[in-house]
Amino acid sequence: MDTFPLCVIATVLGADLGSTGEEKYYDCSVYSDKKDLPTKNVECAHDFVDDLFYCKSWECPPPDCPKDEQVTQSExxxxxxxxxxxxxxxIIKKGEYVTCFDGVNRCGCFSTGQGITTLMGTNKFDLCGAPPPSI
Known part of the structure; x- marks a missing residue:
């Protein structure tokens, strides 16, 4: 019987690959050492079965307002x-709720730069856009 590997999401917080993130798994970079994880614009999931970290990064979307109206969010x-x-x-509007970047949680916006999210763990399949394992 196949088992679904347990993973935990670590919001910005990789076989021995040298832990450089050069190894890819679908949309993610793979790391073997937690100290090598990127720290900016990234979501990571730790797969406890293979003891690797799967990280998916993003670029900031351009805001649709003049620069002097833009606000930097605290986190x-x-x-x-x-x-x-x-x-x-x-970017989402105040009052809007969408699937979060991790592919599992729901994110919403309730004020300028103030978002909320559910806190379910994700896994490498959802985060990286990989097909789930067959059972």
Whole structure:
């Protein structure tokens, strides 16, 4: 019987691959050592079965307002416009709820730069866009 590997999401917080992130697994870079994980614009999942870290990074989307109106969020490096938030690689409007960048959780925006999210763990399949294992 196949088992579904247990993973835990680590929001910015890789066989021995030298842990450089050069190894790829679908949309993710793979690391073997936690100290080598990237620290900016990234979501990572630790797969406890293979003891590797799967990380998916994003670029900040350009805000749709003049530069002098843009606000930098406290826990995000991406600037936003009034009444918007970012959820990884996209901007959402106040009152909007979407699937988070990790592919599992729900993210919402309730004020400029102030988002909320569910806190379920994700796994390398959902995070990296890989097909789930067959059971």
């Amino acid at each position: 995000e490096s991406c600037p936003v416009c009034p009444d918007t938030c970012t959820t990884g690689d996209r």
